[in-house]
Amino acid sequence: MKIAAVESWVEQPLQSFVDDARVRIALLLHPSGQVVAQAGFTRRMDVMTACALAAASHATSRELGRYVDGKPFRGLHYAGPDKQLFLGTIDTRAGGFICLTVFDDESSLGLVRMYFEDFSRDLAAAAPAATETGTPVLAVDFEADLNKNLAMLFGRGGDVIIRNA
């Protein structure tokens, strides 16, 4: 599966994760909801929606974790009848990231969690210092930055750019 990334340093770790864990969809984003890289999506609208929902879900589960356990939850798993979802957080020098993953019977929760640990480690090792990854996200710039990132992932002309290999 092909990776489309806004920041090049995330490409190799994410490619390894997607290949090893055999996931159907992987989406790496800032906690603000800005997309950083994706694999498996074919439409920019789907990426926008998934980013917004993943960021909201992450914020909710983090606060729920603080409320229940005194510290934020770091992983969320949902098992549907055919597809499953795993949402995890990754801390790096370049800041925190959220990774949304969708998988089916080709993989398993155990495999996804195992390779997610490797991915987290590889991403943290590849991350440049925060100052090299651009300015922090400001609310006033959010929409412009989001559109810029989506344009980098999908191009400006059409929606369908990335296809499964």
Place this chain on the structure above:
Amino acid sequence: MSTPFATVLETLTRQRGVRASLVVSERDGVIVEASVRFGQDGDRIAALAASMYRKARLSARAARLGAVSFLQLDAERGRICAAGGGGDLVIVVVADPQANVGLIRMELLKALEGLPS
């Protein structure tokens, strides 16, 4: 908290050369109960062994060979044995290369009787 599998796993882990024994969910690849020696990564073993067992089971079915009764992987620094009942649970044993596989196989198949089908 002790589960119904604790006694089964204790028996397996007592065998000479056995490093870890686990009951894992084949579908999810996660540990249900484990008896793991220090230094063994139970989560990693569970994920990989469940995936391997699932693929073997599907391959055997595709080849019209029927159900998988026992699976053994021999590697340079150890071996993995796995057996599953009719349900989602699989018993996995990780052992040294020189461990007595015959004995492990016998205990593993005996332990299977304790699993829900």
